[in-house]
Amino acid sequence: MSARGAASRRPHWLLALPAILTIAALIVVPYVNIVVMSFRIPSTSKPYLPGFTLGNYAKALTDPDYFYFELLSDTLRLALTITILCLVIAYPVAFHLARTPSRWRGVLYALVLSPLLVGVVIRSFGWIILLANNGLINQTLKSWGMPALALMYNEFGVVLALVHVFLPFMILPLMGAIQGIDPRLEEAARSLGASRGKVFWRVLFPLSMPGVQSGCILVFILSCGAYVTPALLGAGRVHTMTTEVITLLDQFLWPFGAALALILSIVGLIVVAVYARLSGRIMRGLA
Amino acid sequence: MKGGRFLLGAAVASVYVFLMLPIAIVVIASFNSGKYLKFPPDGFSLRWYANFFGSQPFMDAMQLSLVLAAVSAAAATLIGTPAAIYYVRHAKRWREVFRMVTLAPLLLPEILTAIALLFFYYQIGIGTRSSVGLYLGHIVICVPFVFLQVSSALYNLSPSLEEAARSLGASPLISFRRVTLPLIKPGVINGALFAFIISFDNVSISLLLKGIGTTTLPMQVFDYLRWDFDPTTAAASTVSIVMTLGAVLLVDRFVGLRAMRY
Numbered sequence: 001m002s003a004r005g006a007a008s009r010r011p012h013w014l015l016a017l018p019a020i021l022t023i024a025a026l027i028v029v030p031y032v033n034i035v036v037m038s039f040r041i042p043s044t045s046k047p048y049l050p051g052f053t054l055g056n057y058a059k060a061l062t063d064p065d066y067f068y069f070e071l072l073s074d075t076l077r078l079a080l081t082i083t084i085l086c087l088v089i090a091y092p093v094a095f096h097l098a099r100t101p102s103r104w105r106g107v108l109y110a111l112v113l114s115p116l117l118v119g120v121v122i123r124s125f126g127w128i129i130l131l132a133n134n135g136l137i138n139q140t141l142k143s144w145g146m147p148a149l150a151l152m153y154n155e156f157g158v159v160l161a162l163v164h165v166f167l168p169f170m171i172l173p174l175m176g177a178i179q180g181i182d183p184r185l186e187e188a189a190r191s192l193g194a195s196r197g198k199v200f201w202r203v204l205f206p207l208s209m210p211g212v213q214s215g216c217i218l219v220f221i222l223s224c225g226a227y228v229t230p231a232l233l234g235a236g237r238v239h240t241m242t243t244e245v246i247t248l249l250d251q252f253l254w255p256f257g258a259a260l261a262l263i264l265s266i267v268g269l270i271v272v273a274v275y276a277r278l279s280g281r282i283m284r285g286l287a
Numbered sequence: 288m289k290g291g292r293f294l295l296g297a298a299v300a301s302v303y304v305f306l307m308l309p310i311a312i313v314v315i316a317s318f319n320s321g322k323y324l325k326f327p328p329d330g331f332s333l334r335w336y337a338n339f340f341g342s343q344p345f346m347d348a349m350q351l352s353l354v355l356a357a358v359s360a361a362a363a364t365l366i367g368t369p370a371a372i373y374y375v376r377h378a379k380r381w382r383e384v385f386r387m388v389t390l391a392p393l394l395l396p397e398i399l400t401a402i403a404l405l406f407f408y409y410q411i412g413i414g415t416r417s418s419v420g421l422y423l424g425h426i427v428i429c430v431p432f433v434f435l436q437v438s439s440a441l442y443n444l445s446p447s448l449e450e451a452a453r454s455l456g457a458s459p460l461i462s463f464r465r466v467t468l469p470l471i472k473p474g475v476i477n478g479a480l481f482a483f484i485i486s487f488d489n490v491s492i493s494l495l496l497k498g499i500g501t502t503t504l505p506m507q508v509f510d511y512l513r514w515d516f517d518p519t520t521a522a523a524s525t526v527s528i529v530m531t532l533g534a535v536l537l538v539d540r541f542v543g544l545r546a547m548r549y
Contacts, residue, residue: 126309
């Protein structure tokens with residue numbers, strides 16, 4: 001009997017078992033449970049009352065003041081703003097990082113990665129020190145005799161800090177995509193008389209589209225689910241679906257919180273799916 | 288032509304400044320003697336560090352964070368490493384499904400996972416009275432990071448080395464221990480390091496699953512920041528930045544970070 005023959009009969013799936021069991025018990029079952037929970041009848045005295053209802057979804061989508069509807073559109077608008085800003089800011093950095101012959105490339109790459117190693121709370125804290133009413137920027141403005149600016153406790157501060165938090169997630173996939181493009185393609189287009197702008201829009205950008213797509217999807221999804229930064233920089237004055245869901249959990253309105261969380265996730269996924277189709281079409285149109 | 292180059296350079300440089308600015312500001316604020324950071328700063332002081340190391344809540348939080356991160360990293364490594372070996376070397380029919388399943392905690396919004404786990408724990412009766420749920424939550428979100436690191440290490444390793452060992456008569460276990468494991472060790476250590484950092488910095492899971500009366504370091508900082516501005520939190524943040532950096536440098540020293548990939 002050869003060693004090979006024995007190996008093929010070895011139950012290799014045992015290697016996968018711990019991971020499958022972990023994910024099944026701690027992801028699959030709880031996610032099924034949250035879906036069931038969203039159809040439960042809310043109660044303020046216990047997690048839920050017996051029986052099932054569609055009322056949570058109905059309440060979220062049709063309440064008279066459209067409060068949750070507006071919350072959802074605000075959340076999506078914020079996520080979209082953050083995604084577009086990240087894309088615009090990340091592109092030049094990704095291009096530079098992908099193409100630079102500099103021997104500092106490793107250091108620059110580490111600079112892009114390192115914010116990911118510093119927790120979200122700490123990075124948000126840095127922005128608080130800068131943007132607060134008596135923060136560094138306003139103190140400096142005051143000492144120059146200028147009026148203070150409202151930089152925090154509003155959407156501006158939340159967007160700024162979230163762009164900072166998610167920027168590496170846009171730079172890395174973009175860089176990967178641009179690295180895969182042969183620089184001679186751009187040189188060829190230039191030598192055939194295309195302007196720089198034309199080279200960018202007709203050659204570089206369409207070819208980097210896979211990176212644009214994955215970066216945008218990643219940042220959009222992360223922005224929709226962001227909680228810490230809106231809670232700290234918005235300090236109760238900027239409301240998103242996520243901050244609202246956490247508030248509902250504190251009030252023990254679990255079934256309704258579950259419904260809101262699921263609505264946000266489903267709408268987010270629909271936006272991503274539509275975007276993926278559209279950008280695929282644009283990609284083919286440009287190329 | 289020249290102008291375009293310069294413009295690109297300036298844009299890129301300002302993005303790097305933007306990326307580093309808030310982190311540098313926290314470190315500077317932790318050494319500033321005044322309560323609010325001004326320009327120019329009030330002066331150098333270590334009093335916020337004295338506050339931090341003298342504060343029982345902060346020390347308890349730091350201890351919990353360190354133990355939690357070490358346990359999560361160890362458990363995630365034990366779960367994620369065999370999963371990566373299965374995926375790269377043995378998986379056939381359900382290969383991509385298995386990959387998506389293992390990466391699910393990374394692909395799903397973390398806060399949603401935290402909510403789902405919170406409800407689930409109450410349903411099955413463990414609740415948040417003990418910290419079992421907190422540990423389990425941290426472990427599950429760490430698994431994908433180990434899986435990614437180890438599978439990329441395995442991809443760079445030719446299976447012919449293991450086959451050679453096997454054809455020379457080594458049993459599967461011996462060939463794994465003497466050939467495969469030493470070669471993928473950097474990937475495994477990187478994975479464990481990533482898992483440690485992910486757990487150490489995590490807020491979303493801890494926010495909902497931390498037991499009553501206990502808290503982690505990032506949660507403690509988060510709670511402080513919500514109510515009052517206290518530079519002690521800047522000292523706490525700086526200490527945790529230094530610890531993360533220390534872990535990264537230590538790993539770099541022993542195994543090198545070349546295999547490190549997101």
